Amino acid sequence: MTSSAVILEARAITRRYPGTIALDRVDFRVYRNQVNVLIGENGAGKSTLTRILAGVEQPDEGYLLLEGAEITLRSPRDATHHGIAIVHQELSVLPNLDLADNIFAGRELAQAGLLVCRSLEEQRASEALQHLRSPMDVRTLAGHLSLGCRQIVELARALEQRARVLILDEPTSALSNAEAESLFAVIAELKRAGVTIIYISHRLNELLHLGDHFTVLRSGRVVGEGQRSEVDRCWIVERMSGRDIPKADDAQALPVENSTLLKVANLTIGSASNSEAQTVPVRDVSFSLRKGEILGIYGLLGAGRTELLRAIAGVGAIRSGSIQLKGKDLCVKSVASAVKAGIYLVPEDRQRDALVPELSVRENIALARGGGFLLNQRKESKSARQLIKDLNIRVSDLELPVTALSGGNQQKVIIARCLMCSPALLLLDEPTRGVDVGAKTEIYTILQRLASQGIGIIFTSSEIEEIQALADRALVLCQGRINATLERRELTDEALFVAASPVVAAASMARTGSVSL
């Protein structure tokens, strides 16, 4: 490779967040007119790196070279100026504006720099969409579009910016198969037009289909780089999961009691939001859970993991199907009814959905505890202190604000909150997201201990290692359906990957013949 093949280069980029190092002296080369794939687990630093490349965040150390010259990106505006555009993972369309307005937001076409030339905007927006083979009425409000169409609008925006480097952060995570396929066609189109692409995704099939150059990140470091010819599925998985997460000792796995705790039959869940009234995140799902069993739910983003857990916990609209707890029919109309039955959810986003940052550690732990007329602070403190000891939460004073704790300890506070109410069933959505490796192991141990006490545990994860380390059995969800139920000994990387990947997409790739498995 000659040096001119590299269009954009990040050198020795370090980015620290309070408590963690998101990127640790990362060197990242982006090759001209190729699809540069960036892979890594959640929290590996992919998003941080792309945000730095797009000017949304600034590195603490290190610098960027564009065409060999150093550049500083202080804002997304700067990045756009240099021809670097990004389509964010969380789509950022302006719902109250129409497509033409969205495509030109921030860079309106103005006559004499003063008045917006709407007709020209409409024409060029329309052309850009046409170019992406997705003609749409440019006067439609963006808020009325499906997620796939919103994505196309963002791509059209990047195209209109004449972007030289286009960053796609998990572009298919919210898309249906058909939408994803048309996206791939669009990417091929962009590549033909001379655009360099940085592509981030969890879906290996997709990456192997599209990618030209691969970079693997793990825990904020680059752990592998290779051209398409040198890369295969094994190569990626090896490097992605190279971290020595202590695998749970098989000998430790306790004999599972045989009595059924939870039985879910033909559960279909409707979407809670109004705008996507058509989507059904979970369709006709049936499974059961024995007492003391740890059930893992694996799947890609958007597979319906979170929706399934939330429905059992009484959040979200159950369209049909039944849930039985301990042989009794359960009607989980609300969180209160689920809690009454002994079902507790540890949500995915603890900052948003679980913690009350203004309250102390004690108050956060005791939050869900109902009953009685007056709070008994002494009793509360006593049980909170016991739980802190049991769960090994490292905090010097119960009355400290909960925000003073690290991510792992905050997660344990949430688990403690559930335990304070003696649960029958514990649901954990991504229990170790944003938790460091040490605390991860501790959380695994805690969950195993709880299971041995007869509590049923269901958790979701997008990390294969976590499923392998913790689950007695795993359900693999794909597009709202159970694609496979795997026993502990069947939980191989390959089996989980295959079951989680949408079948149609895989088939179509096989058709194009560009995937070598």
Added chain:
Amino acid sequence: MTATTAATRPSSGITLSGVRALLLVFKARAVVVLVALLILFSWLAPAFLTANNFQILTKHVAIAAILAIGMTFVVLTGGIDLSVGSVAGLAGMLVGYLLTQGIEIGGTRHFLPATFCVLIAIAISLLVGLLNGWLVSKAGVAPFIATLGTLYVARGTALLISNGKTFPNLAGEAARGNTGFPSLGQTFFLGLPMPVWIMLVLFAAAVLISRKTPLGRHIYAVGGNERAARLAGIRVPLVKLFTYVFAALCAALVGLIIASQLEAAHPATGDSFELNAIAAVVLGGTSLMGGRGSVTGSLLGACVIGVLSDGLVMLGVSQFWQMVIKGAVIILAVAIDQLQTSIQARFLPLLLRANNGAGE
């Protein structure tokens, strides 16, 4: 099975054109209400439709409308400006001080021409707007709190200027060379009072900005999704700063017009005007959450409020009842707005399908 029948049920009874007509009525509700009020009052009070009354009416409406136009941009970005009433009072007091007391330089008093006095008063009022904008966009103070603070600061400053007294005789003296201020609020041009012209110019400018300039687009973008706007490269702080400065400009003009009409500046002028302005904006269909609404709507809203209060006065309805009625109208307007949103959401798939035609 059950899901599909539930989804199709609402469309079975109501036709597409029916839904569209209903939505149109809701969207144009300010016009509908305005026309209804005009008919009602001219029927109940014969003196209502006379040219004389109309002139008084337009003056009232002009003042309310100027404030509402300024408030619209702030509300469209998802903010609020509570300080406009105080800024109006401050602007009046500043011009009153400059016209009657002059500026003391080196022991002697100098009097500036009326035009300069007006410009200085406007400039100082704009500083309050800048302060609001800076507090909101840079210091991160919630708009409600920031402008509540400047409401008190501006009102207090207005009172301090004269120690709470009124400045009378703003007509100026020929000897001092500062006559002419009353013409701002009292002269006519082409048969319309000057304040109405000022209102029309501001209205035209605001419509142009909101519809035709990048800035206007950015105002809607910031209100629709601030994060996305920032990521799209829009300079969100600058956009917000502009909206507060523009609101302060409108407020200052209102204060000057009132002082000019009365030929006196009273420090309590403009008290609770901000609430009238917000009411007009909301009546006009602008969402307090930002991102949705229009300048034209605010003008109509101001007209509704102006016509309502003038008409009620002519009918001899007591002032206390007027307040009750005004409050009820505002609540009703917002309730209808919610109804419109939910109807729109409910029939959206139907409307979209119809738009796409045979594309299904």
